[in-house]
Amino acid sequence: MVKKDEVQKPKRKQFSLDVSDLENFVYDMSRCVKCKGCKWVDHIFIEGINYSIRCPSSLWKPYDAYGAFGKMRIGIALYEKRLEWTEKLLEILYACTLCGACDVGCKRNLDLEIGLALESLRIKAVREGAAPLPAHREVISNVLKTHNRFGLKNEGRENLQASLRFKKDRSILYFVGCLSSFHEFHIPEALCKVLMESGWGFEFLDEEWCCGNVIYSLGMIEEAKKIAERNVELIRSKKANVLLVSCAECYRMWKVDYPKILGLSTDELGFRVTHFIELAFDLLKEGYFRPRRKIERKVAYHDSCSVSRLCDPWVKWSGTRGWMGITDPPIKRRRGIFGLYLQARTILSSIPGLKLVELPRTRENALCCGAGRGTKEAFPEFSDFVVKERIKEVKDSGAEMLVSSCPWCKIHFRGALSDGGIDVLDISEVLALSL
Numbered sequence: 229m230v231k232k233d234e235v236q237k238p239k240r241k242q243f244s245l246d247v248s249d250l251e252n253f254v255y256d257m258s259r260c261v262k263c264k265g266c267k268w269v270d271h272i273f274i275e276g277i278n279y280s281i282r283c284p285s286s287l288w289k290p291y292d293a294y295g296a297f298g299k300m301r302i303g304i305a306l307y308e309k310r311l312e313w314t315e316k317l318l319e320i321l322y323a324c325t326l327c328g329a330c331d332v333g334c335k336r337n338l339d340l341e342i343g344l345a346l347e348s349l350r351i352k353a354v355r356e357g358a359a360p361l362p363a364h365r366e367v368i369s370n371v372l373k374t375h376n377r378f379g380l381k382n383e384g385r386e387n388l389q390a391s392l393r394f395k396k397d398r399s400i401l402y403f404v405g406c407l408s409s410f411h412e413f414h415i416p417e418a419l420c421k422v423l424m425e426s427g428w429g430f431e432f433l434d435e436e437w438c439c440g441n442v443i444y445s446l447g448m449i450e451e452a453k454k455i456a457e458r459n460v461e462l463i464r465s466k467k468a469n470v471l472l473v474s475c476a477e478c479y480r481m482w483k484v485d486y487p488k489i490l491g492l493s494t495d496e497l498g499f500r501v502t503h504f505i506e507l508a509f510d511l512l513k514e515g516y517f518r519p520r521r522k523i524e525r526k527v528a529y530h531d532s533c534s535v536s537r538l539c540d541p542w543v544k545w546s547g548t549r550g551w552m553g554i555t556d557p558p559i560k561r562r563r564g565i566f567g568l569y570l571q572a573r574t575i576l577s578s579i580p581g582l583k584l585v586e587l588p589r590t591r592e593n594a595l596c597c598g599a600g601r602g603t604k605e606a607f608p609e610f611s612d613f614v615v616k617e618r619i620k621e622v623k624d625s626g627a628e629m630l631v632s633s634c635p636w637c638k639i640h641f642r643g644a645l646s647d648g649g650i651d652v653l654d655i656s657e658v659l660a661l662s663l
């Protein structure tokens with residue numbers, strides 16, 4: 229009889245979380261059981277028939293194909309070459325804000341990597357020549373040629389930097405981001421005011437380039453990798469301990485997507501990525517500043533996806549899958565629990581007179597504003613539909629002011645709320661007003 233230790237076990241196939249290889253996510257795509265936990269708000273938090281869906285795509289078009297469950301089936305069919313790229317198929321994949329609501333929803337029941345599968349499918353679309361879409365050409369060319377989203381002279385960033393009053397401290401580098409460098413000046417102005425009041429300082433980067441969020445989001449992994457390598461190397465060369473950002477998209481890109489693209493874990497970057505609300509929360513807690521001025525308004529806080537469910541640190545993984553998909557070593561799952569939910573609410577609640585109201589879809593269950601990841605450029609009707617859905621919720625809450633921690637959410641809401649009635653501000657601006 230053959231003894232157990234005489235038999236050489238066949239080697240198990242190695243997998244990783246590398247999004248550039250769709251094979252890593254075949255297990256996840258094929259194990260979707262169509263329970264639709266990715267579409268609905270967590271059941272215990274559903275307040276009624278209204279505002280019970282958290283997937284923007286499913287809300288826009290109530291066909292299975294638009295939900296993550298449909299996209300997973302399409303993904304498998306593409307992987308097995310049973311489907312070809314068509315205009316409709318690309319709409320299904322790209323009229324999706326990669327907001328992560330499906331991913332954290334799915335992980336309530338099953339540990340499937342839905343978000344990574346969606347990103348990987350876009351990379352496949354680009355590699356096979358089906359994407360990026362014609363509507364994305366302009367923004368791609370702007371980022372790659374001028375290093376900012378708007379196709380403006382990149383040296384223009386210095387105008388803002390020269391106009392601000394701030395204390396210099398080389399241990400913190402402030403990465404302003406494209407939108408605040410060229411248009412949303414009130415955000416860096418407010419950030420400077422809060423840090424000045426606290427006695428804290430920072431330095432600007434003299435050669436800031438776009439973080440490349442849109443390039444990565446569209447599936448252009450090779451180009452995104454070049455940007456990530458350049459940007460990470462630049463920060464390392466400055467030997468700063470902290471990279472400060474005030475844009476949610478930049479935050480996710482630096483903290484999660486750069487390490488993901490570069491094969492690192494977040495803690496191997498060599499510097500800490502901090503959003504303004506994390507720093508302001510710490511400074512408030514430690515008594516560096518105190519909001520004094522009353523703001524007697526009802527305020528709703530919108531959890532921008534990239535400072536909430538999408539910002540858990542990235543932990544690289546490679547290993548095998550065994551019975552029932554059990555991974556060896558275990559994967560440290562990203563479930564959105566390290567989002568900056570508490571920080572934002574603590575900051576707002578510290579302002580005298582301000583009454584914070586919770587929206588029905590909140591924290592991990594928040595509905596995305598509908599602006600990001602290339603959707604506004606290619607599917608403006610989808611983007612408009614989603615922001616209007618979110619605004620209905622804000623109006624129903626009785627809020628007089630809508631606050632977020634992302635300039636992209638802010639301009640998207642402001643555009644849709646141009647009839648007045650509800651003010652739209654970034655959290656840094658509200659805080660600066662209270663000083």
Ligand code: SF4
Nearest residue numbers: 260262263264266334
């Ligand atoms: S929650 Fe997960 S398993 Fe359930 S339908 Fe959605 S993707 Fe499929």
Ligand code: SF4
Nearest residue numbers: 283324325326327330
């Ligand atoms: S990423 Fe967001 S929009 Fe896309 S399928 Fe998932 S929940 Fe829907």
